[in-house]
Amino acid sequence: MTGPARSSRRGATRLLLLTVTVLVLANLFAPDAATRWAGTQPEGWRRDVAGALTRPLVRVAEELSLDQPLEMVTGLFDGDPPTVTFAPATRSAVGTTTTTTTVQVPPVTGESGAMGVSTTLSPADPIAQPNDAEAPEATVAASVTTTTSVPAVAPTTEVADVFPAVRMGTAEDPLQILAIGDSLMLDLQHGMERTLDRRPDVAVEGRGALGFGFTVPHWDWDEDVLTDYAGLVAEFRPDIVVVMIGANEFEGHVLEGEGLEPGSARWSEVLAERADEAMSRWRADGAHVYWWTTPRMRDPRFLTDALNEIWASTTAAWGQATTDLDSMAVLGDEDGGYRDRMSDGAGGTVLLRKAHGVHFFEVGADLLALQLEQRLVDDGWLIAVG
Numbered sequence: 001m002t003g004p005a006r007s008s009r010r011g012a013t014r015l016l017l018l019t020v021t022v023l024v025l026a027n028l029f030a031p032d033a034a035t036r037w038a039g040t041q042p043e044g045w046r047r048d049v050a051g052a053l054t055r056p057l058v059r060v061a062e063e064l065s066l067d068q069p070l071e072m073v074t075g076l077f078d079g080d081p082p083t084v085t086f087a088p089a090t091r092s093a094v095g096t097t098t099t100t101t102t103v104q105v106p107p108v109t110g111e112s113g114a115m116g117v118s119t120t121l122s123p124a125d126p127i128a129q130p131n132d133a134e135a136p137e138a139t140v141a142a143s144v145t146t147t148t149s150v151p152a153v154a155p156t157t158e159v160a161d162v163f164p165a166v167r168m169g170t171a172e173d174p175l176q177i178l179a180i181g182d183s184l185m186l187d188l189q190h191g192m193e194r195t196l197d198r199r200p201d202v203a204v205e206g207r208g209a210l211g212f213g214f215t216v217p218h219w220d221w222d223e224d225v226l227t228d229y230a231g232l233v234a235e236f237r238p239d240i241v242v243v244m245i246g247a248n249e250f251e252g253h254v255l256e257g258e259g260l261e262p263g264s265a266r267w268s269e270v271l272a273e274r275a276d277e278a279m280s281r282w283r284a285d286g287a288h289v290y291w292w293t294t295p296r297m298r299d300p301r302f303l304t305d306a307l308n309e310i311w312a313s314t315t316a317a318w319g320q321a322t323t324d325l326d327s328m329a330v331l332g333d334e335d336g337g338y339r340d341r342m343s344d345g346a347g348g349t350v351l352l353r354k355a356h357g358v359h360f361f362e363v364g365a366d367l368l369a370l371q372l373e374q375r376l377v378d379d380g381w382l383i384a385v386g
Helices: 003-029 031-039 045-064 068-077 183-196 221-236 265-282 304-321 362-378
Strands: 098-104 116-121 144-148 175-181 202-208 240-244 288-292 322-325 341-343 349-351
Touching (some): 175 183, 183 202, 221 265, 288 304
Parallel strands (some): 175 240
Antiparallel strands (some): 098 144
16 A cells, blocks of 8 residues: 555544544533434434434433533633513413503604503503613503403404504614514514614614524523523513514424424424413513514425414414514415515516525515514504605
């Protein structure tokens, strides 16, 4: 065997040994990360092999507490004082007493001297007075006019006859919008910035996260996700939270040792539970939540209709505190179905969805942002311009 060939073979062997060593050490000193990695492998032989390799090492790491040094180091670099957050909001229970509260809502025309409108709210629903700087947690405004016990009614997501807005954004006090979601929101939040930057009465904080999902195990749900949501609301005090999520909910990841088959009853149950918990954090300071449906995708394995039923059930349960936005009214064809292209208005077409048929190009993001802007105008949050 020639010298260069032998040297190349030895180099490949050393690289393989180094890779195996790194994987073993990672399993021993970061067992949680190793378990999450194994759980995100494609279902089948890859996940089986990953689990077979990681489980013995994870057991050794837990038995010997080998993960403690990493946790101690992480604690040293994560020494910031905890953020003071609001208590999670609670949605109205069936049959509870409701309260009629007078809320001053400016007219869409921006004319002064607008009359208040009466909105029926639960005493636990903080929509009547968000962003109270003096309150440790969101509370109902004190200007209660009447208190009436009413029979329980089924929640609805239909637009009410009164504005859901509790105030109108101005240049001096812009409407604060917090945009939350996964990589779909990453595209969309840039469209919101492009579309709404022209308005001095709106401020957008985009927090879409690449690879994120309610059933993606890379993040600890309680310690990472819910804590982050609570911190964002406490930091930015949003009037409105806008949500688009769903691109990564169909991978069948292993979550807390349980494989979640997309479309199964357990999958729906976990998503519904987490959507409700997320909503309680987004609503903690009284923000109104606008939730886009997950756009239909080219690949039928993305069960977006089933997913959107879960989102709709969540918003219905929270009643007047939320509003549904239909993404396919913008991205879809005449029947609300998937389409790759749309008319450019000049006899041609323009690409709407990206290569894999999941995400959308700038034109789609901008159109969705315009959809939101128009809805905020219709609902009394913003004045119509231009």
